[in-house]
Amino acid sequence: MSSKNYTSTTNACKLCTPLGASLAFRGVEGAIPFLHGSQGCATYMRRYIISHYREPVDIASSALGEKHAIYGGAANLKKGILNVMKKYEPELVGVATTCLTETIGDNVPMYLKEFHDEFGDLELPEIVEVSTPSYNGTHTDGWHGAVRSLVEQLCTEKAEYDGSVNILPNMVSCEDVRHLRDICDRFGLKSTILPDISDTLDGPALEDYVKIPSGGTPIESIKKMSGAAATIEFGRCLPGATGGTSLQKAFNVPNHRIGLPIGLRETDNFFDKLEAISGIDTPVSYERERGRLIDAYVDGHKYVFGKRAVVYGEEDLVTGLCSFLAEIGVDVILAGTGAKNRGLGKAIKDVTKGVARNEPEIHEGVDFHDIAERAGELQPDLLIGHSKGYKYAKAWNIPLIRIGFPVHDRFGGQRILHLGYKGALSLFDQIVNAVLEKKQADSQIGYGYM
Amino acid sequence: MTDTILDERKDQIHRTGEGALDMACNRESLAGAVSQRACVFCGSRVVLYPIADALHLVHGPIGCAVYTWDIRGALSSGPELHRSSFSTDLQEMDVIFGGEKKLEAALDELIDRHSPKAAFVYSTCIVGIIGDDLEAVCRKMTEKKGIPVLPVQSEGFKGSKREGYLAACKAMFKLVGTEDTSDISPLSVNILGDFNLAGEIWIIREYFRKMGVEVVANITGDGRVKDIGRSHGAALNLVQCSGATLDLAKMIEEEYGKPYMRVSYLGIEDMADSLYQVADFFKDVDPDIVKRTEELVRDELSKLMPELAVMRKDLEGKKVAMYVGGSFKAFSLLKAFRHLGMKVVMVGSQTGTPEDYAELERISDPGTILVDDANPLELSAFIKEKDVDIFVGGVKERPIAFKLGVGFCDHNHERKEALEGFVGMLNFAREIHSSAMSPVWQFAPRRAKRRKEKS
Numbered sequence: 001m002s003s004k005n006y007t008s009t010t011n012a013c014k015l016c017t018p019l020g021a022s023l024a025f026r027g028v029e030g031a032i033p034f035l036h037g038s039q040g041c042a043t044y045m046r047r048y049i050i051s052h053y054r055e056p057v058d059i060a061s062s063a064l065g066e067k068h069a070i071y072g073g074a075a076n077l078k079k080g081i082l083n084v085m086k087k088y089e090p091e092l093v094g095v096a097t098t099c100l101t102e103t104i105g106d107n108v109p110m111y112l113k114e115f116h117d118e119f120g121d122l123e124l125p126e127i128v129e130v131s132t133p134s135y136n137g138t139h140t141d142g143w144h145g146a147v148r149s150l151v152e153q154l155c156t157e158k159a160e161y162d163g164s165v166n167i168l169p170n171m172v173s174c175e176d177v178r179h180l181r182d183i184c185d186r187f188g189l190k191s192t193i194l195p196d197i198s199d200t201l202d203g204p205a206l207e208d209y210v211k212i213p214s215g216g217t218p219i220e221s222i223k224k225m226s227g228a229a230a231t232i233e234f235g236r237c238l239p240g241a242t243g244g245t246s247l248q249k250a251f252n253v254p255n256h257r258i259g260l261p262i263g264l265r266e267t268d269n270f271f272d273k274l275e276a277i278s279g280i281d282t283p284v285s286y287e288r289e290r291g292r293l294i295d296a297y298v299d300g301h302k303y304v305f306g307k308r309a310v311v312y313g314e315e316d317l318v319t320g321l322c323s324f325l326a327e328i329g330v331d332v333i334l335a336g337t338g339a340k341n342r343g344l345g346k347a348i349k350d351v352t353k354g355v356a357r358n359e360p361e362i363h364e365g366v367d368f369h370d371i372a373e374r375a376g377e378l379q380p381d382l383l384i385g386h387s388k389g390y391k392y393a394k395a396w397n398i399p400l401i402r403i404g405f406p407v408h409d410r411f412g413g414q415r416i417l418h419l420g421y422k423g424a425l426s427l428f429d430q431i432v433n434a435v436l437e438k439k440q441a442d443s444q445i446g447y448g449y450m
Numbered sequence: 451m452t453d454t455i456l457d458e459r460k461d462q463i464h465r466t467g468e469g470a471l472d473m474a475c476n477r478e479s480l481a482g483a484v485s486q487r488a489c490v491f492c493g494s495r496v497v498l499y500p501i502a503d504a505l506h507l508v509h510g511p512i513g514c515a516v517y518t519w520d521i522r523g524a525l526s527s528g529p530e531l532h533r534s535s536f537s538t539d540l541q542e543m544d545v546i547f548g549g550e551k552k553l554e555a556a557l558d559e560l561i562d563r564h565s566p567k568a569a570f571v572y573s574t575c576i577v578g579i580i581g582d583d584l585e586a587v588c589r590k591m592t593e594k595k596g597i598p599v600l601p602v603q604s605e606g607f608k609g610s611k612r613e614g615y616l617a618a619c620k621a622m623f624k625l626v627g628t629e630d631t632s633d634i635s636p637l638s639v640n641i642l643g644d645f646n647l648a649g650e651i652w653i654i655r656e657y658f659r660k661m662g663v664e665v666v667a668n669i670t671g672d673g674r675v676k677d678i679g680r681s682h683g684a685a686l687n688l689v690q691c692s693g694a695t696l697d698l699a700k701m702i703e704e705e706y707g708k709p710y711m712r713v714s715y716l717g718i719e720d721m722a723d724s725l726y727q728v729a730d731f732f733k734d735v736d737p738d739i740v741k742r743t744e745e746l747v748r749d750e751l752s753k754l755m756p757e758l759a760v761m762r763k764d765l766e767g768k769k770v771a772m773y774v775g776g777s778f779k780a781f782s783l784l785k786a787f788r789h790l791g792m793k794v795v796m797v798g799s800q801t802g803t804p805e806d807y808a809e810l811e812r813i814s815d816p817g818t819i820l821v822d823d824a825n826p827l828e829l830s831a832f833i834k835e836k837d838v839d840i841f842v843g844g845v846k847e848r849p850i851a852f853k854l855g856v857g858f859c860d861h862n863h864e865r866k867e868a869l870e871g872f873v874g875m876l877n878f879a880r881e882i883h884s885s886a887m888s889p890v891w892q893f894a895p896r897r898a899k900r901r902k903e904k905s
């Protein structure tokens with residue numbers, strides 16, 4: 001079922017590790033991501049991220065040249081941090097390695113220790129480092145790795161218990177994070193969402209160019225995560241060790257690992273956890289949202305039942321989508337991700353049990369060539385994932401429902417809401433409408449009343 | 451303002467009219483400066499990317515390949531192999547034990563699958579470190595597969611984009627001279643350094659067709675391996691823009707004695723000039739060509755000028771800043787903006803040479819800021835200082851302008867709008883006009899505040 005041994009990759013269904021780390025670092029207040037490597041990586045990633053979020057994305061680089069590649073990058077790393085301090089006055093520098101510095105064997109933790117020794121008399125920002133070789137994982141590893149590093153390197157002491165909840169939301173949209181924050185607020189729960197990209201990657205028009213956009217998880221809050229009542233981390237395909245497990249291990253903060261709350265049941269799970277942690281019932285407004293969602297499911301079920309979908313992208317997003325699609329009667333026939341060994345098959349089985357009428361083919365560690373080759377035979381009605389599937393949707397003349405990262409060929413990718421009852425409702429509307437639109441377009445008569 | 455510029459970068463910035471020009475350029479980007487620049491690999495990839503019937507295999511970990519997947523607007527009139535992203539996606543074991551085997555297998559697999567006319571194999575940083583012998587693998591695969599398999603030595607850390615151009619030219623030069631040239635007209639050119647963004651090369655080819663000039667090879671927009679193979683048969687090479695392919699023209703001149711000429715298809719003056727220069731070159735072979743060219747230019751201008759005049763009324767006096775890859779393009783843009791009655795107040799480039807900056811200083815107004823290898827903080831400071839209305843740049847610059855409430859024109863390899871030729875000038879003017887004149891700027895905080903202060 002899972003993929004062959006790879007010789008070549010065509011149109012990868014994954015991104016590289018430091019990109020995920022950079023995105024996560026962008027969700028910390030006062031932080032600037034810093035890639036230890038040659039200039040090109042940082043520039044390419046900035047460009048890639050900018051075209052999704054349409055926000056300035058400053059990622060510094062140690063800009064290694066040939067001699068550094070040979071003699072090591074320590075000097076440039078230190079100089080680079082000093083320059084960034086001078087220009088950006090960051091509260092935190094998030095250092096991620098690249099393939100180059102991993103391969104030449106740069107010992108970043110040691111360099112940073114030296115840096116602290118050498119420049120201890122300056123007012124230094126927090127410096128958090130994460131190892132992110134791309135030949136060993138995907139951008140989601142970079143994301144989770146950075147989150148874990150943030151927790152482990154900043155939250156080093158037991159903070160006073162404050163009854164709050166830590167939420168590690170996984171790679172979701174800015175709008176999703178805003179929604180999560182609202183939900184916690186209405187539960188009366190103090191929350192620390194890490195990272196919080198809701199403002200830093202979707203900010204307002206400004207009078208001035210700010211060096212580091214406002215918003216993001218405050219460093220102080222990260223330091224106090226050890227005092228929370230519990231952690232909820234989203235993801236059924238997470239690595240064994242995460243920010244959540246670290247907090248549990250070091251400070252006994254109970255860690256609840258649940259799937260991304262996409263669709264009714266996974267969102268119910270999330271609200272159950274919030275009820276348990278807060279000790280209060282789900283606020284009425286969400287009961288109503290839930291009710292509206294079920295109402296919509298009922299109203300629209302005939303349009304989508306039995307439609308065949310191919311879903312691809314980040315492993316946890318794919319899992320969440322499969323859960324949701326199973327609920328509405330859409331048959332996922334193929335689920336693909338560029339990540340490997342993350343238990344995608346089991347995760348999907350778990351979330352669709354008792355609801356789905358079929359089991360999708362699972363393809364881990366695949367590229368679009370493979371997905372397309374197989375999907376071409378399976379003849380799906382819908383393609384669900386990020387923009388990179390467009391080429392195939394066009395070739396097969398089927399709708400592409402854009403979700404996740406990157407959304408490069410549409411506007412507002414950072415504002416797509418897919419979490420919670422509300423997110424499920426907007427996803428559902430979108431899918432039903434895509435089906436109707438296709439039906440209309442394919443019809444000779446073109447019914448104006450569907 | 452001064453604190454936005456790091457000391458080590460001060461000599462990469464110059465204001466025209468203030469002292470002698472002594473720009474430092476062609477330097478490695480400064481660590482921690484958040485340069486807008488990419489890498490050697492990027493330079494090679496930009497140049498070779500549009501060769502549509504070749505396989506472009508990136509030997510390295512996945513990112514380098516993925517970030518360059520179909521990001522450019524380079525169109526093809528036929529095959530579209532260039533629009534896919536191929537990579538060896540090196541994994542840990544490959545890094546430890548070397549990636550040559552995997553590269554070989556990948557080439558084997560991909561060449562069989564796609565039957566390309568040639569394959570370009572790009573080395574990335576990591577390949578330079580683990581020391582894979584690209585040359586040897588390529589030689590072996592050339593023999594095995596019967597097509598040219600060409601190594602592109604583009605390890606990212608070995609310099610900037612400019613070195614990448616050279617690596618690309620070296621790779622292409624191996625194709626030159628491999629095909630028959632006997633049926634090529636004496637009135638013939640190669641178009642070098644154009645990438646057929648949004649079909650621009652088709653506009654230019656049409657001009658040459660009307661002039662009676664045969665285009666032998668497009669290098670590299672809408673490019674074909676076979677055409678490059680016979681490009682040494684063309685009488686003249688036309689190198690456009692910043693000279694990404696200048697090295698190739700020089701190699702052809704040296705080896706085959708074919709001269710080259712630098713041209714630009716941007717803006718009215720430079721477009722017309724370029725065509726006249728070509729006509730002039732061929733006038734001994736075909737005296738009529740001058741007349742045909744004049745007619746062509748007159749015809750195009752008569753369509754274009756009235757439309758420009760209308761927009762010029764709105765745009766008169768508005769201020770422009772630009773940050774481009776190569777500075778040759780900046781020369782043309784500067785003149786094009788003058789046609790619109792606009793004032794250029796800042797020009798920056800990623801890869802300008804001392805000669806380029808000297809030329810920029812010569813043609814720009816006093817007080818213009820010239821900057822080499824800028825970064826977001828500097829750019830935003832200049833935008834504010836000069837209070838510009840329009841910024842010209844690439845995707846990474848766009849949000850900087852937009853955050854500050856400044857109009858933007860995308861003028862790099864990713865654009866999807868044809869801006870070359872006379873019709874391109876019209877598109878360009880329309881884009882500038884529609885951005886500068888949009889009512890939305892009134893609401894942007896910085897502008898709104900200024901309006902309030904004024905009233």
Ligand code: SF4
Nearest residue numbers: 040041491514575606
């Ligand atoms: S690894 Fe090297 S070649 Fe690849 S993007 Fe980074 S700098 Fe460029």
Ligand code: SF4
Nearest residue numbers: 016041099134513514
């Ligand atoms: S070298 Fe590694 S980190 Fe840099 S772009 Fe390539 S895959 Fe990403």
